Amino acid sequence: MSDAYQGLVDEPLDADYVAGAVDLLGVLAYEELTTYQSLSVHAFSAPDLASRLELCRFAVADFEHIRLIEGRLGELGSTLEGAMAPFVGAIDDLNRRTRAETWLEGLVKASVAAGIVADFYRDLARLVDPRTRAVVEEVVADNAKSDYLIEAVRSSIEPGSKEASRLSLWGRRLVGEALTQAQQVAADRDAMGGLLIGTVERPGADLGEIGEILKRATARHTERMTRMGLTA
Amino acid sequence: MSDAYQGLVDEPLDADYVAGAVDLLGVLAYEELTTYQSLSVHAFSAPDLASRLELCRFAVADFEHIRLIEGRLGELGSTLEGAMAPFVGAIDDLNRRTRAETWLEGLVKASVAAGIVADFYRDLARLVDPRTRAVVEEVVADNAKSDYLIEAVRSSIEPGSKEASRLSLWGRRLVGEALTQAQQVAADRDAMGGLLIGTVERPGADLGEIGEILKRATARHTERMTRMGLTA
Numbered sequence: 294m295s296d297a298y299q300g301l302v303d304e305p306l307d308a309d310y311v312a313g314a315v316d317l318l319g320v321l322a323y324e325e326l327t328t329y330q331s332l333s334v335h336a337f338s339a340p341d342l343a344s345r346l347e348l349c350r351f352a353v354a355d356f357e358h359i360r361l362i363e364g365r366l367g368e369l370g371s372t373l374e375g376a377m378a379p380f381v382g383a384i385d386d387l388n389r390r391t392r393a394e395t396w397l398e399g400l401v402k403a404s405v406a407a408g409i410v411a412d413f414y415r416d417l418a419r420l421v422d423p424r425t426r427a428v429v430e431e432v433v434a435d436n437a438k439s440d441y442l443i444e445a446v447r448s449s450i451e452p453g454s455k456e457a458s459r460l461s462l463w464g465r466r467l468v469g470e471a472l473t474q475a476q477q478v479a480a481d482r483d484a485m486g487g488l489l490i491g492t493v494e495r496p497g498a499d500l501g502e503i504g505e506i507l508k509r510a511t512a513r514h515t516e517r518m519t520r521m522g523l524t525a
Numbered sequence: 526m527s528d529a530y531q532g533l534v535d536e537p538l539d540a541d542y543v544a545g546a547v548d549l550l551g552v553l554a555y556e557e558l559t560t561y562q563s564l565s566v567h568a569f570s571a572p573d574l575a576s577r578l579e580l581c582r583f584a585v586a587d588f589e590h591i592r593l594i595e596g597r598l599g600e601l602g603s604t605l606e607g608a609m610a611p612f613v614g615a616i617d618d619l620n621r622r623t624r625a626e627t628w629l630e631g632l633v634k635a636s637v638a639a640g641i642v643a644d645f646y647r648d649l650a651r652l653v654d655p656r657t658r659a660v661v662e663e664v665v666a667d668n669a670k671s672d673y674l675i676e677a678v679r680s681s682i683e684p685g686s687k688e689a690s691r692l693s694l695w696g697r698r699l700v701g702e703a704l705t706q707a708q709q710v711a712a713d714r715d716a717m718g719g720l721l722i723g724t725v726e727r728p729g730a731d732l733g734e735i736g737e738i739l740k741r742a743t744a745r746h747t748e749r750m751t752r753m754g755l756t757a
Contacts, residue, residue, distance in 0.1 A: 329581065333565035342606045342613070346591075349561065353588045356581060374574045381574070 301423040303368065311369055313488035314425040317417055318369075319376025320478065320485070321432060322362040323384055324410050326377070328403070329355040331388070335399040344445070351438040358432040365428045379482060387474045391467055397449060401460050401521065404442040405467045407435070408517050412510040413475055420488050439517070446521040461523040468514050468525075472507065533655040535600065543601055545720035546657040549649055550601075551608030552710065552717070553664060554594040555616055556642050558609070560635070561587040563620070567631040576677070583670040590664040597660045611714060619706045623699055629681060633692050633753065636674040637699045639667070640749050644742040645707055652720050671749070678753040693755040700746050700757075704739065 306314070332352035339345035363373045393399035411433035418429035450457045479485050515525035538546070564584035571577035595605045625631035643665035650661035682689045711717050747757035 326578070326581065330565050330568060333562050333584070336562060342609060346558070346605060349558070349588060352565070353585050356585045359578075373578060377574060 298424065298427050301427055303422075303424055306369075306422055309484070309487050310422065312484035314421045315366065315369055315371045315376050316379070316482055316484040317414065317421060317429065317488060318362050318366050318425060319371075319373075319378075320380045320384075321410070321414050321429060322359050322366075322373055323377040323380045324406075325355045325358045325362070325432065327384055327388060328406065329353070329359070331399075332403060335393065335396075335403070338396045338399065340396060347441065351435075351441065354435065354438065358435075361428050361432060365425055368424070380478065383474055383478050383481075387470055391470055397446060397456070397460060398463055400442050400446050401464055401523070402467055404439065404446065404517060404521065405464055405514065406471065407439060407442070408514055409468065409471045409475075409510055411435070411439075412513050413506065416506045416509065417488060443517060443520045446523075450522055452522045457523055460521075461518070461525070464514075464518050464521075464523055464525065468511070472510070530656065530659050533659055535654075535656055538601075538654055541716070541719050542654065544716035546653045547598065547601055547603045547608050548611070548714055548716040549646065549653055549661065549720060550594050550598050550657065551603075551605075551610075552612045552616075553642070553646050553661060554591050554598075554605055555609040555612045556638075557587045557590045557594070557664065559616055559620060560638065561585070561591070563631075564635060567625065567628075567635070570628045570631065572628060579673065583667075583673065586667065586670065590667075593660050593664060597657055600656070612710065615706055615710050615713075619702055623702055629678060629688070629692060630695055632674050632678050633696055633755070634699055636671065636678065636749060636753065637696055637746065638703065639671060639674070640746055641700065641703045641707075641742055643667070643671075644745050645738065648738045648741065649720065675749060675752045678755075682754055684754045689755060692753075693750065693757070696746075696750050696753075696755055696757065700743070704742070 329352045332348055332355065336345045336348040336352065339348060359373065366373060366376050391402060393402045414429055415433050418426040421429070446460070450460065518525040561584045564580055564587065568577045568580040568584065571580060591605065598605055598608050623634060625634045646661055647665050650658040653661070678692070682692065750757040
């Protein structure tokens with residue numbers, strides 16, 4: 294990380310606070326790991342070598358995010374494997390339920406998933422310490438990938454075509470599954486839930502704010518779908 | 526690349542010479558691309574998160590090699606896609622014929638393939654210009670990955686067991702297929718063949734030397750198999 298990062302206060306944190314930050318970094322790291330692997334596999338279905346290389350470049354960038362997260366987890370006294378482990382089951386289940394069958398389904402999925410993850414975790418990062426927040430913000434700030442995926446889908450489909458309506462349906466299914474799962478994870482994990490709820494020493498989100506986070510994530514998802522030439 | 530690389534003479538090369546170097550870089554880049562993608566997929570079969578992450582780290586390092594190769598191809602007036610394209614068919618065929626079915630088969634394949642590629646292309650790199658040679662040598666010098674794969678296989682199998690004999694057979698099949706294919710590629714591609722044969726201005730390998738290259742590659746393969754606890 295940058296000099297600015299080194300300048301961020303790393304003051305002693307209470308145990309709940311650390312547990313919440315570790316959970317946030319762990320779930321994000323596991324999302325990045327599965328995205329990196331899935332994009333690397335999906336690149337085998339690319340229609341040409343140039344798109345295949347391009348998708349691989351973005352996949353590798355996702356893996357580089359994991360190294361950033363690993364650095365912060367080390368500072369918090371945790372490890373990548375330890376922090377990821379509680380989220381493996383839920384994220385693997387989600388991926389099994391939403392397997393892309395075609396090149397374009399895979400691109401839509403990558404775009405929808407990366408968008409939801411970025412929106413959701415960027416909002417949650419406001420609730421953690423400055424250094425953890427800086428890591429999360431750097432990880433989710435990947436606009437080049439998002440623009441590439443949106444343009445790759447947009448330029449391949451005819452608006453209003455059968456393919457466009459099929460992919461629109463696919464996008465709706467993905468966002469529904471992802472939001473359901475995110476809420477489930479927050480409910481199941483005490484540390485993650487604790488992040489949202491806050492304590493006397495540490496402000497959290499109230500129920501109204503959680504509603505706002507979900508509303509914003511949905512609005513941005515609709516925007517991305519529209520840019521791809523699909524309906525949300 | 527390093528300052529030492531910048532210091533290497535980049536004198537004007539004749540067209541045959543450039544074509545041979547581009548072919549060598551192209552085939553190596555496509556080997557690295559498929560290896561990176563295959564290891565990233567194979568990591569899904571890892572028995573635990575730690576091995577999965579470790580394999581992904583090596584896969585990403587293979588992708589980073591592609592960036593080095595791309596830099597040199599640019600200096601030679603070529604592109605990654607252009608240089609790779611002639612080798613896609615042969616390498617994809619080889620991979621289709623040698624699909625790993627288990628975690629250990631995949632590790633043995635990664636070790637055998639990386640070893641053969643390194644030995645073979647390191648020898649061929651003696652026949653190209655200093656800058657191209659430096660890039661090839663840096664790409665194939667990945668001992669950490671080789672040691673990791675060998676140790677991962679060795680520590681998982683009982684010497685003399687049924688599994689060991691099955692994997693030994695698998696290793697023999699892999700090396701046979703790889704060497705057959707390498708000779709086929711050299712025979713099919715004029716520029717690649719030209720690299721080996723040499724011209725008045727530029728020394729090449731004679732038939733005796735080609736035999737030596739294959740002999741050395743086979744001897745080093747046997748050594749690696751032995752270190753894994755397998756028989757070659």
